[in-house]
Amino acid sequence: MQGRIINNISNTYIIEADKCTYEAVIRGKMKLEDMVPVVGDNVEFEEIPNQIKQGIITKILPRKNYIKRPKIANVTRLILVVSIQLPKPDLLLLDKQLAFAEFMKMEPIIILNKQDLGSIEEIQNIQKIYQQIGYHILVTSAKQQEGIEQVREALKGQTSAFSGNSGVGKSTLLNAIFERDLTMEGVISKKNQKGKNTTTTVQLYQLDEETYIADTPGFSTFDIYEIESKNLYMYFKELRLAEKDCKYVGCTHIKENECGIKRALEEGKIALSRYQNYVKIYENIKDKEEHKW
Ligand SMILES: Nc1nc2c(ncn2[C@@H]2O[C@H](COP(=O)(O)OP(=O)(O)OP(=O)(O)O)[C@@H](O)[C@H]2O)c(=O)[nH]1
Ligand SMILES: [Mg+2]
Ligand SMILES: [Zn+2]
Structure with a gap:
């Protein structure tokens, strides 16, 4: 059987295949090779006889790309989220991530979130810089669910990863896109010191047949040094x-x-x-x- 890994916690992989989810482990001898499956991988697996929806991963199918931190494969689009306030736009991080996206051959899209907290002028200043280069920049207010339809449109048919500083609104955006509270569905977030929910593991969500979206703890430490x-x-x-x-x-x-x-x-x-x-x-x-x- 073939499926896609949507979650991985230690040795357990969750695979989505034919609209069902399977809990799988890696075939013993695969561990000896240097490739280890990660979230986003397309894999071949065998169902374990007499076990309900359990499997053994036997093969990783060829990857389009592979990001080391956080570990994720086959991301075709990088959604770079910045907020206009709380926190203030971090353009150094944005430019780093744009360069990384170009290097990794992922198409970047910028989302300027928390529109409700900024002036038109502040928003336009940032828009101008990136539009002039030819980047797609969307303006949203995730909490008020504004601009979400254009985000959904930009994600269609792609595997997208959301990245950006903590607190810019990545999880809020995802919830608005899926129209449900994803962060309450799994062990993907934990309370940080300030008592806020913060994303801690990589999880892939399926929006429709061909559209996947990853919530990640962010790419802030990623390897620009490559x-x-x-x-x-x-x-x-x-x-x-x-x-x-x-x-x-x-x-x-x-x-x-x-x-x-x-x-x-x-x-x-x-x-x-x-x-x-x-x-x-x-x-x-x-x-x-x-x-x-
Ligand atoms: N005013 C305003 N607040 C927002 C908006 N979007 C998100 N927020 C708030 O910003 C805070 C952080 O949002 P999250 O979605 O948790 O941020 P995150 O990027 O997922 O953060 P990490 O998981 O820590 O990386 C929450 O309190 C949200 O309610 C917005 O458009 N406007
Ligand atoms: Mg989050
Ligand atoms: Zn020169």
């Missing part, structure tokens, strides 16, 4: 475009003169915050590279 510093500009779409006007091979776009990217910045074709975040992330990665050995 990108080499010299290649970072390629994952900033508007920087990549301007790079053709750089004069020197191996231009880092930071200290050099006659740099196409710095010229585009001066001409207002690149937003200052994007460039500043590029420099910060570049130096971050560079630092890691130099301390590797």
